[in-house]
Amino acid sequence: MTDSPYDTPLGLYIAGEWITAGRDTQEVLNPADGRAVGHVPLATAADLDRALEAAERGFRAWRSTAPQERAAVLARTAALVRERADQLARLATLEEGKPFAEAKGEVLATAALLDFHAGEAVRIYGRVLPRPTGTRSLVLHQPVGPVAAFCAWNFPVMNPVRKLSPAIAAGCSVILKPSEETPGAAVAILRCFQDAGLPGDVAQLVFGVPDAVSRHLLASPVTRKLSFTGSVPVGKHLLKLAADTVMKSTMELGGHGPVLVFDDCDLERTLDTLVAHKFRNAGQVCVAPTRFHVQQGIYERFAQGFAERTKALKLGNGLDKATQMGPMANQRRPEAIAGLVEQAVGAGAKLLTGGARGEGEGFFFTPTVLADVPLSSSAMNEEPFGPVALIGSFASADDAITEANRLPYGLGAYCFTENGRLQNRLGDEIEAGMVAINTVRLSWGDAPFGGVKDSGFGSEDGPEGIAAHLVTKAVHIA
Incomplete structure (x- = not known):
């Protein structure tokens, strides 16, 4: 194996703890030469259960956290992403292959997305409906709950943030499973969130056998939303799993x-x-x-x-x-x-x-x-x-x-x-x-990103990306 390009070990992040050893691993290859650059640990069923428990705790606390504090965490994360831009871009190039200049552009776009969601976190508005004097009818938008998020390898920096940022802005907790082929960039992004002050129970990072991880997380009553970026066949498979608990879903699938x-x-x-x-x-x-x-x-x-x-x-x-x-x-x-x-x-x-x-x-x-x-x-x-x-x-x-x-x-x-x-x-x-x-x-x-027909439904980015992590509640008071 070549010298490791990673400043910190590859690992799982569960309940605020980095887990880097004692698990089965998967080799990570540099596509420019086909050589191994590292090994990423794979979560066990017990790890996934612990991540679900942490996400449940994290949601209870984070949904009650002031929107201004959620916004501050996202803004600090954006600043750290910019500060570490060259490191993040190099990881994306080593793991995914894209030219460094493209990877650097991806990193800077990622920071801009974090800035946008920080601004939107304090603009989750409801409305008051006209009613007779002394009564009220309110429409509230509230966080849906813990999110199971799965993303592809092609944008190793942007894709994880597209899952984490709107959920965190909305007041949700997240269990993120990025690609095992590009783990280093996702690990580095989680460290930005951690260093920005995001509580450890709010965001979990797991790697593992994709089908086993998705079945485990989507079967749990803790998980209340599925967010997926990937191929049409895999997306349809995950939707079938999510249907068992009538789970809110956002699907960003393939195109042509x-x-x-x-x-x-x-x-x-x-x-x-x-x-x-x-x-x-x-x-x-x-x-x-x-x-x-x-x-x-x-x-x-x-x-x-x-x-x-x-x-x-x-x-x-x-x-x-x-x-x-x-x-x-x-x-x-x-x-x-x-x-x-x-x-x-x-x-x-x-x-x-x-x-x-x-x-x-x-x-x-x-x-x-x-x-x-x-x-x-x-x-x-x-x-x-x-x-x-x-x-x-x-x-x-x-x-x-x-x-x-x-x-x-x-x-x-x-x-x-x-x-x-x-x-x-x-x-x-x-x-x-x-x-x-x-x-x-x-x-x-600031614009919605998503498709129709077999390319999926729901939107990422824009105010619509945060709205996808909210449920609507009507409250009538007499």
């Missing part, structure tokens, strides 16, 4: 982002924007632009320009400043992407660039562009979650909208046109939780 490019767009600017965004985090982003539907009049120019820009991207270790795209996060992903590309080419797609494993021992796959991709190919129907751009043409706006809505996914969608009337129509008719027009940014701290 359509991109509608009309012939009146600023083509060069559109290409520069889309190529950079497509290969961000090696395409391992739930809202990644994936299916590029281009109007026939500019189709050939778009495909050629996209391929040329893609060929120029530098693939390498995320800690190398010259790297523009790092490795995929784990050894499963290059093989899966290779299978999708091979099947698409076999079905008639044209390989314009890429399509092969990268050099070296890491989990690299070259940035890939496919044109004339048949709608019947697997890649056009299954979320690739990798560095593959799929390009096809359309004739009319009706055709483009039909294709954008064809799949059961509905997370993020992108449109590029200078026609204002068409922009309004696209915003209305595209079936997605988020639509970006002439931009690629969908994630803002």
Whole structure:
């Protein structure tokens, strides 16, 4: 094993105590070279029971804590995240593979989200209804209870905070299970919360066998909310478990982002924007632009320009400043992407660039562009979650909208046109939780983040993210 990159040992955090030994462990790999950088301990059933007991205690105390104090903890955490930004970004790069500059941007966005939730913690308002003199009817919004939160590996710093921050702002306690493949960033984030003064019973951090952990936490009457970020199949499985206790749920599931490019767009600017965004985090982003539907009049120019820009991207270790795209996060992903590309080419797609494993021992796959991709190919129907751009043409706006809505996914969608009337129509008719027009940014701290159809329900971020951790109560006083 190489020298450990961790300033503190990897561990579980339960009832204010770090547990770093005496458990089965899972190896943590650096995707740039495939070598082990550490071992993360896996929670036992007894650990999970103790975490549930702590979360129950924590909720009773935290729900009664003044909103101003919750806000202060979140604000102090944000300051510590900024102070430790380089350390957090380096951990994200070592464990997940993304370029350091991308990881640093993720860290700073995470701090901004904490700041937003700190501000919203004191704005959880109810209302008073008009009633006859001497009587009152109140509508209250109160914290739902302990939250079981599960998040994916692709944003190792942001994803844990997206679970912890709104719950803490709302007055809930949390048991967080991040990915065992990127534990160091989550551990470092919990230490920021701890050092900011968050009581130990309010947030628990566990790692373990995913199915065993989810079954244990969701079967408990202590848990009153499920929050999940991950794949559609796993999300549906967890929803079935949550149904047994009629648990409030927020599901941020997969996507297959359509991109509608009309012939009146600023083509060069559109290409520069889309190529950079497509290969961000090696395409391992739930809202990644994936299916590029281009109007026939500019189709050939778009495909050629996209391929040329893609060929120029530098693939390498995320800690190398010259790297523009790092490795995929784990050894499963290059093989899966290779299978999708091979099947698409076999079905008639044209390989314009890429399509092969990268050099070296890491989990690299070259940035890939496919044109004339048949709608019947697997890649056009299954979320690739990798560095593959799929390009096809359309004739009319009706055709483009039909294709954008064809799949059961509905997370993020992108449109590029200078026609204002068409922009309004696209915003209305595209079936997605988020639509970006002439931009690629969908994630803002003050805006809801979430999908529709198979891409999930409920929102993270924005006031809606805190509202997802509240229940509504009517109180009538005579």
